[in-house]
Amino acid sequence: MTPGDASPAFWSAPATFLRRLWQSVAFRLALGYGASVLLFMMVLLSVLYVQTIGVLQGRIDRQLVSASHRLVGHFEAQGRQRLVDEITETLTDGLNRDTEGYLLATPGGRRIAGNITPSPALLQPSPDITDQMLLRDGRPSFSRIHVERLSDGSILVVGRDMQDQQSLEQLISHALAAAGGVALLLAVIGAIVFRDQLERRVGDIRRTAARIEAGDLSQRIPVSGRDDEFARLSHDINLMLDRIEILMDGVRHVSNTIAHNLRTPLSRIRAKLDVVNRPGADLAQVSQAAAFAIREIEELTLVFDKLLQIAEAESGARxxxxxxxxxxxxxxxxxxxxxxxxxxxxxxxxxxxxxxxxxxxxxxxxxxxxxxxxxxxxxxxxxxxxxxxxxxxxxxxxxxxxxxxxxxxxxxxxxxxxxxxxxxxxxxxxxxxxxxxxxxxxxxxxxxxxxxxxxxxxxxxxxxxxxxxx
The missing domain is CATH 3.30.565.10 (Histidine kinase-like ATPase, C-terminal domain)
Structure with a gap:
């Protein structure tokens, strides 16, 4: 049968199946759970990516600063010629030849030593380590550089080629993209596979919702002993319906926040009063402690007044x-x-x-x-x-x-x-x-x-x- 001979029902069947699938609460919940797992995994991998790249870049920055300080020390101790000799020796020792870059230039931009071609952008001393595209040994190089102005006005540039770092970043990025694609596919397949099982569990929620809609707000969804998605969902809905517990949780949260932020001034008052409560405290110390306690209490009163003002504003009472x-x-x-x-x-x-x-x-x-x-x-x-x-x-x-x-x-x-x-x-x-x-x-x-x-x-x-x- 060719597509032209197919009946409308033949083509509408897949669309109907997909629509019913999406209308299923169980499917969407399972898909949402899979998406949350995917999100967690992506966040974890992103943190791993940032930490890995950050550690590598931090190590490079420390090496640049250390090399710059070492060369500046040679210059200050033995003069420019010693600095030129040190740069030349470093570039010819065969170590890190493919990545290291050095430049010693006059204030006017003439190169004195090094393998980096001078440019106006390089001759701008900065306390920060920056990324720039430069010419190293006559070839373009995206490098991380540290620039310092020496006491005689000359410019010292210490750089490190970042090609290896960029390659690693690309490798990790591709791995993240591949992992995300696989996880997404598994989330969709898992949602379809578990759809029927989850729909059998939604009946308790529907019956409880119907009784609550009829006015019996004391009803709660039965929670099974299993620690699965629907058990947690039922537990969350019960918490939402339990208004008193929600209000108590809110009060507890505010109380904990206030206690955490006001513990320090109360501790200061207690410490001050403990000092003057010891034998031998004179009247001046007692007076000073009392004045201190009064100031602290006045500040706490202002805090509570501010909290009451915020609560009043949020309630819309005025x-x-x-x-x-x-x-x-x-x-x-x-x-x-x-x-x-x-x-x-x-x-x-x-x-x-x-x-x-x-x-x-x-x-x-x-x-x-x-x-x-x-x-x-x-x-x-x-x-x-x-x-x-x-x-x-x-x-x-x-x-x-x-x-x-x-x-x-x-x-x-x-x-x-x-x-x-x-x-x-x-x-x-x-x-x-x-x-x-x-x-x-x-x-x-x-x-x-x-x-x-x-x-x-x-x-x-x-x-x-x-x-x-x-």
Missing amino acids: RQAFQPVSLNDIVSDVVELYEPVAEERQVRVSTELAEEAIAPGDKDLLASAVANLIDNAIKYAGSPARVSVRTVQTPEAVSVVVQDNGPGIAPAERSKVGTRFFRLNRRVPGYGLGLASVTAIAHLHHATFELDDAGPGLIARLTLPRFGPA
């Missing part, structure tokens, strides 16, 4: 009290409040206010958010320290923008700064609640909170819907 608020007034008041702190830390704070910046919101919460942004900017400002605070309006929105010239935040870390107790630099005082509070307040106001690179520094932008007609 949304009904929103009124038109002038962001210009809030910025002016907060900047005035922080002027003594900025002056003490020698931080220059400048403001730039839009003609009109009105947004619906809670004035106290918005003021707290702006204060947290300014406080954070003052803490991390560079030298000379500068912080700018401005309001910006568009036809649809108004924003408060706080910018500093500090170290900024790496893109990979920006998604974490809104997490309670997350701190990038633990040498800076704080508990990691400021930006978490800003995030919660922004969510309450249907606003957006963004962090961008200022190059150098950080730009924090709180954007709210504009009040009234555009």
Whole structure:
């Protein structure tokens, strides 16, 4: 029978089978389990890849730095000619001839010794080890190099050809791709093979779901003694249905986090009080310990107040009290409040206010958010320290923008700064609640909170819907 003679039912049968297969919860669960195993394997192999390549590159970097320091030592101790002789001896000793590269050049770019052809890109000293394409013995070579400027102005370049490293990276990459393909194929085949067995286990879940839908929320899925996929799934669904246990787990998690982050100040208070509780403590020591304990307790009180504020903002309890608020007034008041702190830390704070910046919101919460942004900017400002605070309006929105010239935040870390107790630099005082509070307040106001690179520094932008007609 030719394709033209085939009936529509003949061609629709495979499509129907595939559609029913995909509609099967058991198939999708088994496929998902296989995919999770595949993901775990790929993550494990990726870590292995990164660690392997990282170790090799780290060893090469240490060799480059060591060789550079050795040659610089010869130069400083015995002069340029000794350095030239050392480079020549190294290149002619027959060891690592295919990979090593050296160059000693004048500040103008004339080669004095070595097997690397000078180029403008090579004559730029840098504390970092970089990768460059260069000419080594007249042949192109992708190398990792370390460049130093000597005391007489000449340039010393120490390099290592990376062809072997690239070959190893390609080999590992191909192995990862092959392993991923095989694992994916096994995941699909395994999902099809176990589909019938898994579908027999879904009946308990369906019956329990029907009883819960009828209103009996005390029902739970029977869990077999087997430690298989459906036993774990049934256990997870039971946990989800058990609301009290979920709430208790949430409270326990928050309590553990608070205990972990507040243990240090409480330990400091205890240690201070233990010292003055010993026999022989004089009145001055007792007074000093009491003052210290009061300061620490006040800081803990601020932490709990901040946590309560975050919880209140996340719950949305104050949304009904929103009124038109002038962001210009809030910025002016907060900047005035922080002027003594900025002056003490020698931080220059400048403001730039839009003609009109009105947004619906809670004035106290918005003021707290702006204060947290300014406080954070003052803490991390560079030298000379500068912080700018401005309001910006568009036809649809108004924003408060706080910018500093500090170290900024790496893109990979920006998604974490809104997490309670997350701190990038633990040498800076704080508990990691400021930006978490800003995030919660922004969510309450249907606003957006963004962090961008200022190059150098950080730009924090709180954007709210504009009040009234555009």
